[in-house]
Amino acid sequence: MSFKTVEQATARLNRSELAVPGSQPKLFAKAAASEADIVFLDLEDAVAPDDKVAARANVIRALNEIDWGKKAISVRINGLDTPYMYRDVVDVVEQAGARLDLVMIPKAGTAADIYAVDMLLTQIEAAKAIKKRIGIEIIIETALGMQNVHDIAASSPRNEALHFGVADYAASTRARTTNIGGLNPDYAMLSDADAAGARSNHPGDVWHYALARVVVAARANGLRPLDGPFGDFSDAPGYRAAARRAAALGCEGKWAIHPSQIALANQIMSPSEDEIVRARRILDAMAAAMREGKGAVALDGRLIDIASIRQAEALVKKAALAGR
Numbered sequence: 001m002s003f004k005t006v007e008q009a010t011a012r013l014n015r016s017e018l019a020v021p022g023s024q025p026k027l028f029a030k031a032a033a034s035e036a037d038i039v040f041l042d043l044e045d046a047v048a049p050d051d052k053v054a055a056r057a058n059v060i061r062a063l064n065e066i067d068w069g070k071k072a073i074s075v076r077i078n079g080l081d082t083p084y085m086y087r088d089v090v091d092v093v094e095q096a097g098a099r100l101d102l103v104m105i106p107k108a109g110t111a112a113d114i115y116a117v118d119m120l121l122t123q124i125e126a127a128k129a130i131k132k133r134i135g136i137e138i139i140i141e142t143a144l145g146m147q148n149v150h151d152i153a154a155s156s157p158r159n160e161a162l163h164f165g166v167a168d169y170a171a172s173t174r175a176r177t178t179n180i181g182g183l184n185p186d187y188a189m190l191s192d193a194d195a196a197g198a199r200s201n202h203p204g205d206v207w208h209y210a211l212a213r214v215v216v217a218a219r220a221n222g223l224r225p226l227d228g229p230f231g232d233f234s235d236a237p238g239y240r241a242a243a244r245r246a247a248a249l250g251c252e253g254k255w256a257i258h259p260s261q262i263a264l265a266n267q268i269m270s271p272s273e274d275e276i277v278r279a280r281r282i283l284d285a286m287a288a289a290m291r292e293g294k295g296a297v298a299l300d301g302r303l304i305d306i307a308s309i310r311q312a313e314a315l316v317k318k319a320a321l322a323g324r
């Protein structure tokens with residue numbers, strides 16, 4: 001292992017993250033009552049320019065008046081290149097900072113973008129005597145943000161999560177795509193001909209590199225990696241497949257842009273019963289080996305390596321957060 005210790009960000013259950021437009025207050029109560037682990041109230045791209053001011057007021061009222069229970073609540077502010085962003089931070093945090101858990105920064109391009117928001121949050125928390133530290137979640141969704149993803153991940157002790165924003169990322173990189181978060185049939189391998197001359201087409205995951213990069217930057221800095229939106233909410237199998245790919249790469253959660261996607265994310269991003277049982281058995285075996293002064297841990301006649309023990313610890317912690 002390296003001599004450097006990776007500090008883990010505040011642990012939160014974040015299997016699902018429900019996007020709710022700040023301009024649609026009639027959706028707020030349903031979001032509060034939903035099974036989403038985290039809700040983000042959006043002031044950015046789901047809100048038209050003419051509705052920005054009213055949406056900000058709705059969000060402030062919602063933070064102060066709605067009972068969000070144990071949910072973590074985030075607000076997606078506008079980008080740092082807009083004339084809305086400073087007031088999103090100042091008004092929302094000054095007037096409703098006590099109930100705000102996270103600020104989501106979209107289209108982050110450089111570490112200095114995070115520094116700027118951190119500076120504002122720090123001043124407002126001090127001026128308003130807000131006791132808890134508000135966390136930051138960051139969307140990587142531009143070519144510049146992807147280029148600087150490691151610096152961005154390390155930019156502030158407030159950082160908790162990196163999200164891959166596939167829709168804007170596709171636009172920024174000019175990727176040819178039609179279906180947000182879905183596959184592109186052009187991104188496929190055509191096999192060489194077999195003995196009978198037959199060739200077969202193998203669809204590839206056009207987002208693999210980008211999502212894998214976000215996962216590495218997040219994990220190297222103790223943050224949660226999250227996969228962003230899947231646009232076609234009538235396609236549950238497509239959502240499930242995308243969520244499984246993200247989980248396989250190491251993501252802890254995925255966005256829900258529609259309430260029907262919450263249960264899918266919670267299910268796929270939760271460890272299965274079998275995984276939990278096996279992880280507990282690994283930890284029990286480790287505890288027994290320590291008690292008996294043995295250097296090596298064995299289970300079912302096989303040696304368990306240290307990486308498997310760490311994975312088991314992380315899995316049991318995640319299961320406990322999910323109340324299992």
Ligand code: GLV
Nearest residue numbers: 165166167168228
């Ligand atoms: C999310 O904001 C995205 O652009 O995918």
Ligand code: MG
Nearest residue numbers: 141165167168
């Ligand atoms: Mg976006």
